[in-house]
Amino acid sequence: MTRPPAAPARITPAEASARFTEFTVVDVRTPGEFAGGRLPGAHNVPLDRLTAAVPALTAAAARGPLLIVCASGARSAQGCERLAALGVEAATLEGGTSGWASAGHPVERPAGSRSRWPMDRQVRLVAGSLVLTGFAAGLARRPAHWLSGMIGAGLVFSGVTNTCGMAALLARLPYNRPPEDARSFEDTLARLTAA
Numbered sequence: 001m002t003r004p005p006a007a008p009a010r011i012t013p014a015e016a017s018a019r020f021t022e023f024t025v026v027d028v029r030t031p032g033e034f035a036g037g038r039l040p041g042a043h044n045v046p047l048d049r050l051t052a053a054v055p056a057l058t059a060a061a062a063r064g065p066l067l068i069v070c071a072s073g074a075r076s077a078q079g080c081e082r083l084a085a086l087g088v089e090a091a092t093l094e095g096g097t098s099g100w101a102s103a104g105h106p107v108e109r110p111a112g113s114r115s116r117w118p119m120d121r122q123v124r125l126v127a128g129s130l131v132l133t134g135f136a137a138g139l140a141r142r143p144a145h146w147l148s149g150m151i152g153a154g155l156v157f158s159g160v161t162n163t164c165g166m167a168a169l170l171a172r173l174p175y176n177r178p179p180e181d182a183r184s185f186e187d188t189l190a191r192l193t194a195a
Contacts, residue, residue, distance in 0.1 A: 008068075008080030009091035013103040016067060016093055023067035024060040024192065026090070027097070028079045030119060032176035037107045039069055039093075039100060043188050047075050048168060052185075054086050056192035066090035071097055071118030078162060119167050119176075126166060127151055 016023065025042040027034050034044040045053045047070070060066060068076040068083070068090045076092040083090050093100060098118070101107045117125075134147030158164045170176060 008077055008084065010073075010077075010094045011067060011091045012094050013100045013105055016100070017103075017105050023065055024063070025067045025069060026057065026060075026079075026192075027069050028075050029070050029097075030171045030176040033071060033118060035110060037097065037101070037109045039097060040106055040108050042069065042108075043192055045185075045188060045192075046171065047079055048171060049185060050079055050082055051086070053189055053192070054083070054088060056189040057083065057088050057090075060192045061088050061090065067093055069093040069096055069100070072120060073099070074120065119170065122170050122176075123164060123166050126170065127155060 011019075020040075025039050027038050027042040027044050028047040028050065029044070030046055031044055034042070038044070045057070050057075057066065066083075066088070068079045069092070070076040070079070073092055073094055073096045076096060080090045080092045095102070097107065130151045131148045134144055134149075134151065137144035138148065154165065158166070
C-alpha cells in the first residue's frame with residue numbers, strides 16, 4: 001500500500017521573515033501577477049512551467065531551502081507537492097504574498113507596475129459570470145442552463161483533483177503575461193542554477 005505524499009511544510013510570514021536569507025524564493029504565480037508585486041528577490045517560475053524548471057530548482061535546493069509562494073498559499077502548496085513527487089523538497093508560505101504583505105513585510109513592485117488580480121479571484125469572477133449568464137439565458141431558452149451545470153461540474157472536478165483548467169486558460173491571457181521588460185523564463189532558470 002502506498003502512502004499519500006506528506007503535506008508540504010508550511011512557513012508563516014513571521015518565520016519566513018526571520019529566516020529570509022536562508023531561502024531561495026520561488027513565486028509560482030503568472031508573470032502578470034508576479035510583475036504586480038512580489039517578495040524581495042523572488043524568482044518567477046509559473047506553476048504550469050514548474051516541471052520544466054526541476055533541474056534548476058534541484059540545483060537551488062542543493063544550496064539551501066526553497067520557499068514556494070503564490071498569492072494565497074494554494075498554488076504554492078500544489079507546487080510543493082509536485083516538487084516533492086519529483087524529489088525536490090520545498091516549503092510553502094502560509095497566506096502567500098497577500099499574507100506576507102498583510103504582516104507588514106516588504107513587497108517589491110517594479111516602477112510603473114499595476115497590481116493584478118490574483119488568479120483565484122479571476123477564476124471566481126469568470127466562473128460566477130458564466131453561471132449567472134447560463135442562468136439568465138436559461139430563463140429565455142431552457143437549454144442554456146447547461147452552461148451553469150457545466151461550470152458547476154468543472155468547479156467540482158477542480159476541487160476534487162486540486163487542478164484548475166480555467167486558471168490555466170486565464171494564465172494565457174495578455175493581462176497575465178509579463179511586461180515587455182521582464183526577464184525571460186530561461187534567464188530565471190539560469191539565475192536559479194548559478195545563484
